[in-house]
Amino acid sequence: MASKSNYIQNVTLIGGSGSIGSHILTHLLTNPNQKITVLTRSTSTATFPPSPNLLIKKVDYTNEQDLISALQGTHFLIITLSARAPPTLHPTIVRAAGKAKIPYIMPNHYGFGLGARAGGLANEPTLAAFKTYIADVEREEEMSYVVLVCSFWYEFSLGMGEEWFGFDIPGRRVVFYDEGVQRVCTTTWERCGRAVAGLLGLPVEREGQRGEVGYVLSDFKNKGVYVKSFLVSQREMLDSLHRVLGTADADWQIEYQGSGERHAQGLEEWGRGEAKGFAKAMYARVFFESGEGDYATGGEMHDGVLGLPSEDLDEATRRAVGMVEGGFGVKKQLE
Template sequence: MSSETPIKNVTLVGASGNLGRVLLSHLLKTNLHITILQRASSKSTYPSHPNLTITTAPSWSVPELTLALHGQHAVIAAFPLRDLPAHLTLAAAAYASGTVTRFIPADYGSVDARSKRAQDLVPLFGKKVQVRETLEMLSEVSGGRLSWTSLVNGHFFDWGLTNGFLHFYPFGQPPRAHILGSGNEKSSQATLGQVSKAVVSILTGDAGHLEKTRNKVLMLQSFLVSQNEVVDVLEKVTGNKYERQYVDTEEYINERKRVADAGGEGAGEAIEDLVFALGVVEGDWTNRQEYAMGLLGLEEEDLEAVVRKALEETEEGRKLLAGSGNYL
């Protein structure tokens, strides 16, 4: 069976996370009924909404999750893919539920996880591939009833702009940017809201749209941008001149890989730095077959508006904008 039927009931796992909170907000603006599935240990709370249900799994096992997912039509995994067994268990339960027809795994990649270099540098990308391969197998054994869609969106731009992940430091004295290579290489990056719009597009589509997105990796962006272009905009909206620190890309990747492989203190930060670097050097998919902005009904966002909004969401950023006269 490969025909698609419209989706009504959606389970979101990881609703309290950076992406999950934004996803939930977008999903609740639709006519879908949303169920938040959480572990028994979760302390997260959510505002009441007529289309929202909270369900707790007594244990993270296939039998318990199967019961929780029965009657659901789609599952969104929005929790970190550090714990591979937890994600594989959720996928197995979606298959066993007998009712789930679409699974959106926690891909949301800075790069395509199928990249051999990405897998060699960061084990996380290998885990993402394992989840995809499991979903492919489950789709086959279900006779096509269960399908999946993986989203690859580049770095979470608005999330990473002010917390140092993207190596921009707007609150430093002086503000600075840590730039790989010439800083002119462009990469696809997306806001949390843009990723959420993509998920909504997939789940609210008619049977024809669901068919077009089934069992596929789809790539999206808010914009294709270079590191220098981001700094230019930061300087414009804050009125502050940035110190641009340029480093050789390959030397940086090799040094960070050595630290990551050594383990111990600093290894976690080194892995994040490798993810950042991969997104810079392998993140342009505007010419890839999987590029799906049109299919998902998405439009690019305005870089300056996104930068200003990201700054406005932090106290330090509001002070910067107020000092420049750009805070409204």
């Protein structure tokens, strides 16, 4: 740490106007003792909330020296990138962060468990990018990663379309994986933002006796911070939609498809260059009855450590419905 303080003081965020990045920024700005820098492309027209603790820097991501200069003095770097970002961008940022001597980085890994807690998902081809993000950091000396393990984003996944959580909300149609009762972890964007802010509000190192109670940031060096909003099945999601929309099963077209069959189908479509096949395969795999989509049962969770409140499923569903009614969905996202 460049600072003598035992708390993170200088945070840099890449992707602060994006879906998860904007929520992270909102909650980081609630800490008056932190200076937040948001890096944006030199051509970006994104706007950000006014705050005396917020600095916006426009950078040329193809110019390493420009990037290194913008990252100087950062204690913790958060990377949030679009799925459409070029694959060279993440390693470029991490290399520049290494040269800027940044001690902590949250890579663009917002997904599933690490190591043994990944289970069979560790070898899933649609999730392979997560491993490369961590490998980017591991190649840098004197830099530690902290991964936010949050699984699929709830509102996004419910609203995007049938290839994601299985729901076509405007068309009142759902495809249940197997019987639709397999529960998986899922997290709202709001909770992700709160989690990152809570994490960066912890002391960096444990002061006093080694046995002192309480978590510190360094406890999460090269590990995951595990959070979730809900452990929920597709059946429970549909019941929530009924409560929000005032519908019943009779108002929906309900279909069933084996998760294994759907996974194979998605991989085949992805291999043909169909973008939706990627989502179909990835989501179907997480809903396998082998249960890897549930990292909460039997595993340590950190929601309480970070002071995260409980959430209401129907409220989150209502937000997803509002997004869809506002035009959100696969067609818009893939344009």
